[in-house]
Amino acid sequence: MHAWLCETPTGVDALTWTEQPTPTPGPGQALIEIKAASLNFPDLLIVQNKYQIKPPLPFVPGSEYAGVVVAIGEGVTQLQMGQNVACLAGTGGFATHVLAPAALCMPLPEGFGHVDAAAFIMTYGTSWHALMDRAQLKPGETVLVLGAAGGVGTAAIQIAKAAGAKVIAAASTDEKCALCESIGADVSINYSTHPLPGAFRDAIKAATGGKGPDVIYDPVGGDFAEPAFRSIGWRGRYLVVGFAAGGIPTLPLNLTLLKGASLVGVFWGDFAKREPQANAKMMAELAVWYAEGKIKPVIDRTMPMAQLKDAYTHMGSRGVKGKLVMVN
Incomplete structure (x- = not known):
């Protein structure tokens, strides 16, 4: 087998x-022949030693992948040889083969292709947990999605629309805004032509008739947070x-009082570990929606x-619309 090995987490160049050697699965493990693996923002942070999870060295990055089960270890009863699966294990995906915990493997129904499957679990799990669980989104409410043309952003647009919400998508180019509208966004705001803070807030006000959004989905952070929260x-x-813009914002807490509003943390990875049955x-519901x-992943x-x-x-060029997927 071949794999991208990170021996010193000093960046991509390392x-x-x-x-x-192709490994043999131990108890509770499956050997997956990887067909596709998606590139997520944490996959960049982890090779820069900036992610909250720091795996022992050396390691193979690639948190999310899909492929075919080619061997199973002792005690594995939920998987079969030749079965198509997707997995979000945190590492191991940027390779031709990987040992995966069988408990983390999601069997793929007929017609669920490897490329879509490799781009599915993290973004849709995060966005569903955020909108449907943490925000308790209701039909008819308005959602503002920041960074809307990215992986979690496009997933959030689709989930919010499927839940009966109005969606305002904020992105950095006309091309990205057009993509967001093509997958269901009702309104888009190009924050390059409606710069922070004033013009951006004016655009949000216009898009909501002065009411403001009921829910704001923010994977960006940085300078966007305060003007968005004020709206x-x-x-x-x-x-x-998340904080894709790089900076972790500080917000005046009096805004929560004046707006009767809530700041809600979204940590889907820990939710999946702490509440496995709910996850x-x-x-399963997301697979039905697919x-x-x-x-459908963009x-x-x-x-x-x-x-x-x-x-x-x-x-890193911030030109990605949806997800990047590596294929073998």
Whole structure:
């Protein structure tokens, strides 16, 4: 097998494409022949030693992947040889094969392709948990999605629309705004032409008739947080999803009082660990929505696994719309 090995977490340049013995699965494990693996923002942070999870060295990055079960270990009864699965294990995906915990493998129904499956669990799990569980989104409410053309952003648009909400998508280019509208956003705001803070707030006000959004989905952070929170509606819920802009914002807490609003943390990974039954129910519902055509990952492009460093460069350019997926 081959894998991208991180021996020193000093950045993407330190990754090396190495040949290794193909491992044998132990108890509770499955050997997966990887067909596709998506590139997520945590996959960049983890090779820079900036992610909250710091795996022992050396490790193979790649948190999310899909493929075929080619061997199973002792005690594994829920998987079969030749079965198509997706897995979000945190590491191991940027390779040709991986040992995966069988308990984390999601069997794929007929018609669920590897590329879509590799781009599904993290973004849709995060966005469903945020909107449907943490925000308790109701039909007819208005959701503002920041960073709306990215992986979690496009998933959030689709989930909010399927739940009966109005969606305002904020993105950085006209092309990205057009993508958001093509997958269901009712209104889009180009924050390059409606700059922070004043013009951006004016655009939100216009899009909501002065009421403000009921829910704000924020995977961006940085300078966007305060003007967005100042625009939120009464009893609004501000979802803290991530900090793709790099900076962790500080907010005047008097805004929560004046707006009767809530700051709501979203940590889907820990939710999945702490509440596995609720998470399994959520993922089953998402699989049904996928089969019904209500949701479908937006794939920016697929690239050969050997071009992983080029994919990291493309992601760093902030030109990605949806998800980047590496394929073997």
